Amino acid sequence: MELAGRSRTPSGSRDPGRKTGTHLSEPVLAQVKNTVAGALEALSEDRSVVVTGAAGTGKSTAMAGILAGLGDRYSVLQLRGAASWAGKPFAGLFWLLSELPPETLSNPVYVLQYLRRVLKDKAAGRRLVLAIENVEDMDEATVAVLLQLCRTGSALMLATVRDLSACTGEFVRWWSEESVHREGLEPLRSGGTRVLLEGLAGGRVSNRLVVQVQARSRGNPLLSALFLREQMDAGTVVRRRGTWVWTGSVSYSGALAERMEAETGGLSTAERFAADVLAVCGALPVLLLLQVADPPAVERLEQDLLVSSGSAGTLRFKDPLLAEAAAALVPPGRAAEIRSRLAAVQSRQTAEYTRNPPHAADIAAVRAAVQEAGDLSRCGRWTEASAAARTGLELADRYGITGRQRRDLLSELFCVFLRCGELRHAADVLAQTDKAAEGMELRGGNDLCEGIVQVLGGRADRALDSLQRALAQFEEEGTGDLVPLAGTAAAYACVLLDDGDAARSYLSAAGPGTRQRREGANASSTDAGARSSDWETALTRSFSELCAVHGVSVPGDNGGFTAAVPSGTPRDLPTSMLVLTAAALHGRPGAAEELREAAAGCSGDSAQMYLELAEGLTARRPASLLRAAERAHSLGQYLTAYGAAGGAVRLAREQSDRARLRAARRLENASYRLLRAANSVADRLPELSDFERELALGAAAGKSSSQLAGGLHLSPRTVDWHLGRIFQKLRVSGRTELRECLEAERPRS
Template sequence: MADRWPFTGREAQLREIAALLRGPDGYGVVLAGAAGFGKSRLARAALAEAAERGAVTRWAAASSAARALPLGAFGALVTASDADPSLLLRRAAQALAAGTPPERLVIAVDDAHQLDDVSALLLHQLAVQRQARLLLTVRTGEPAPDLVTALWKDGYLQRVDLGPLPIEDTARLLDNVLGATVAEADIRRLWELTRGNVLYLRHLVTAEAAAGRLYADRGVWHWTGRPELPPGLTELVGAAMGELSPAEKAVTDLLALAEPLAVAVLAGLADPAAVEAAEQRGVVTVAVEDGELTARLAHPLYAEACRAALGTLRARRLRGAIAGALPGHDVLRRAVLLLDSDLDPDRDLFVAAGRQAAQLCDLNLSERLGRAGVAAGGGYAAQQLVTASLVGMARYERAEEEFAALIRLAASDDEVATAAVGQVLHLAFTAAQPLQAASALAEAERRVTAPRAASRLLAIRALLDGQGGRPQQAMASAEAALTGADVPDEAVLLGCSGLVIALGSAGRADEIQAVAQRALAAAAQSPELAFYAIPMTGLWTHGLVAAGYLGEAAAIAEEFRRTSGEMVFGREIATVLAGFVAMAQGRLGSALPLLRDARSALVPFGDAGGWGYTNLVLLAQAEAMAGDAAAASARLADAAAGRHATLGFLVPAEALARAWVLAATGAVSRARATAREAAAAAAAHGMAAYEVGALQAAVGFGDRDAAQRLAELSRLVQGPRVALAAAHAAALSGGDPARLDAAATAWEQAGELVAAADAAAQAAVLWAERGRHGSAAGAAARAHRIAASTGGLRTPALVAAARPLPVSEREREVITLAAAGLSNREIAERLFVSVRTVEGHVYRAGAKTGVSARARFRDLLEPP
């Protein structure tokens, strides 16, 4: 952390002050603002700027102590030795000027509202007689000498009012001070607590960093827990509040515990005259909110200071009094106050309030209220709050124990189903234990007979099958769960989610929208189930991308990103989806930052739902597409180490990422074979759309044997991608550069830039082989243009087109690996061939290219 905080956020005011000090109208500036808003820092910066352009500057600081002496603020600059006031002022002015022309003299006075009368008169004369340019700071809300006030009221000085430092500038300031970015949510918390007061912010940040509650993790600063005001900040806040009478202190204590409070409620708990007095002093603000006169403390830190000074017993008594005075409909606040009060617990209130807290996404509070409800005898309903909150906050260490308690408390079929759904989701997607999840689901199915409850269990089975890579079973379970006139909203959301991933993977993307819309409608009707819309949106996007509906997928991902900010885990998943779609489009310049940001943002959630694993697979592929083999290999290794056992539908995706990593290392034949393996894995599980994507990648890597299978799939799979991939494969298989040019055009029009660049690059190579060098140059230029638009694409086809060589594909592959520093033995192991075979390829490639030294292969392969 920087010792000296940099000047940040007041650049516009600094320019304004500089212009006013130079301008012909007026003879200076008054900076007005509350304590801690940076008036003194800004004045010093303005004075330094004036000195840089040749002004002679003076600095004086007024204070309550110096106010008792004539010219006390100027004691270090002038000597008050004359008894005659007129001589005293004249000599003081002369001492300040020291022969400097008025237009070059700038005198700054800090805290001018504390000037003594003689000093105020001196400033007034200097301004009226234009003997110097003046720069004063005054604190708003504090009385100032009449002659100081007259300086701006009579137009001699221009008044510039400083407001709180805006949140954007606060973020910039903290980035500079801490040397790294502060998490967006924590910037907002810090700003809301200090309200743009830089002095308060500095004390708070310094103390919280020293206490370890403000800490850096992976290059990002985070702030956790409640702040503890350090002594220096407590003194500043206390000085701002001033001396309060016992009755006024009662008002501020009540508001500190439960602001805002209706004035009628506050006046019933405290002395009404004290409420008025506190408002008059500026410690309390009163405004109409929701049609009711409402009181708040004037600054958030006032509440922190008051709470810190409250004794435990007094605080408990006051909370109880407030809880009893609040209206009955204020359920959440009454419950929170009751938790730490001297009143008896109310289990029904705790459960009702816990549900409200969960709907507001405050899961910490929901858990706390749930546990209070359990302790008060709230039974199943209270325990359900505890388990749901723990899972929602990714606090999994106690979840299984809490779910077991919930299952024991379940009495009706509905309660069993509710408990089982939560338990199965936790085991499957949080704990990544699909076998245990299946066992728990089977046990619940044995206990439940009521149709509505059974439909929820069928729906969760559909989701497990869909995400497990078993689309046909998922469709059957979903159909059974969703059939009927009285399907519960939870069954709709879970069943539709399973059906969406099943349809998307099986190649029936045209049927997805109606299913997804049904699920979102159910989520809108049941706000407590809204969080189910998060994975549903992800699965919908995945299905559209697999089919090649990239425009529609991008629109959904962008809308989800725009609306997900207030949802727990929503923003992080939205970032993954945005990166996924951008990668599918080939926009690596957008995809890579998004996926890297998501990796950092997902850390607090572990691998909840498998999103961490998913993101690593996507990031590995994107980095491989950009040619960063080392980074991609590391990401893929991390993904494989943390593979999510429940997400069987991603097995082809991980294999495809592995193919891209191999391609980035130069092992193109292995990349083709691995892409084929990904296609075979998808086909074996009926995931035809994923088979298309894997075969499309294999064609990009030069596979000439995929045309027949893609032609077959084009009669089975919905969406534009399969027909484009089939045409591309047929053109490459037939060695037809004109048809490859046409494929490149079609791919580019569809928004699939990777395939478009590869098709154009492959056309360039084939045109060159035919001696059509003009056509080859045109196709290569087109491939380069498309690749440049992606923000960093580098594929084997692009490399071959950029640097054509008179060697075979296998010879090029071998010398590419040799150029990367691999020995013949290492190349043989990488390509699954003998060392003698590698030696032969190296020899023949050297003979064809005229290169005798192995080290020169790198020069051959670098693009011109």
């Protein structure tokens, strides 16, 4: 049943994406899938559903998915609000009410009775669902009647709402009742945007591309899809090494230009000029804008939601993508005129605002804490460095530091936690960039930073994926300053994946030619100086040495160092520990003693881990190795945890220390499962035979050996023997650990 406003085409000139035909059904976003599932469950429980979310967040896709999931026992009446109907009573139902005499429309009771009778006949015994898009654009009388149908049990409502505050008071009160199931579609974070872009592009994308799209769309899925498709069509997003990367150019000649015209086509001359001012200059203080543009025109732009208030009393376009498209379409002569007029009316207040941005003292306090953390981390005082870094994070959150300043602070703190050996905290810092609605990358790029964290933790497959994305983006940008670091890290990842040929290829690519390009590229850039830091060089050197520890090098290496590392470079304490640890676990003579001497003057969990590891290896103490493995695992150093726990297993078995043997084996298995995606229990289950898989799942479900034996006509002892082999294949210590792994690895819908 489709009536009154049933068209699926958005109405109103302010809907983003109009005329573009952009849909999000492929790929369906996880949050949309969750919304569909939650709504269908609520409707099956005879509860109405309201889905809220800004334009472009996927409400229409969710509505379509919900309607497609309804069974034959439902009858659906589809309605759509329109701004032009808001002031006309029952305009949203005019097709249904067209047979009524006009004078009866003034009596809501009669209208309600008529609707209940008509809809009951059309439903033909099925449960009626009122599927309404954009409730806020419906007139008050229509909303009141539809709500009464729901309250009396005559129908269920499935509604989407862009702006709840624009709905009638009666609808808001009904929405807040317990009988209504509420679903909210939020703007995507960077991780969700990556999933969307990779689904649309049909392949992996670099984090630089994700950040650039996120900065323009602010997580709006519709705008993200629109922007990506236009750039792919224009060739401003290209594929390098199997990865879609950002070229730095932007096209606004197709659907984006059409969208801009749809948004601004009805503006008056004064409104158009005010919009052009914001397009050319970006966010402007309100007082400054009002001195250049017509105040009533600015007010009308705010009322039409074309512009919105920013921080510190500024105005800007409602979304960056619209602002960029508008700026690209302003003629050069008009842009020059606007800049000239702004320069003429620049006030002392604005100049003072520019010279002394707000929170200057707060930013200085955060910077001091972060600088202290960096200094402490370099000399091995990792307990104090970690505490100072956490203080810096807390202050940054407390003072609301955002934008480039927050990016710089997070970049420094990321390096601090890496030096301290706290990989989990470094990963947490990296994850904070995902919370920035406008998109954010740490210095060097999130793909590179993610790859470094993962490869240092021993998770080589995840690391290589990120590092390949980073190298593809660096190739497109033509910036070679970070290629040696990314290349040697990728080489080490390949070593851990037992691919020596690929590792040598990466090491060769990070040789002298790359270094020369690095020294010549971006020589005047302030970022280049930061990127070519001692820390970058030290990490590059360490990755080269880690490859050499595993017996992988290239011709011309100097003691395991690639030519990408300048000769005479001083040793770095934190990174030298990484190499000594790997060498000690591989049984290199004297490495454990050197590690103990180096860690003796340091503090913190990682220093204690190094000391316990050295003691366990030199004195053959399984207890020390087990403690080292536990600390390494808690720090996110899973490869070290796996090696130390494996050593503890061997020594505990030799010394008949059963208690430590069980604990060490459990930790060894847990670390092993984290090293590669294919090591997970869920991925290894298909490798079992049908018989073994049935036994494993039965044991995980809590069945005893006797219960399993009865169903298979075996003895409990035979079942235990088979389970022992199965647990060994899956790298779990028993039923409990198997159940925990399956629950933890279960896909989240």
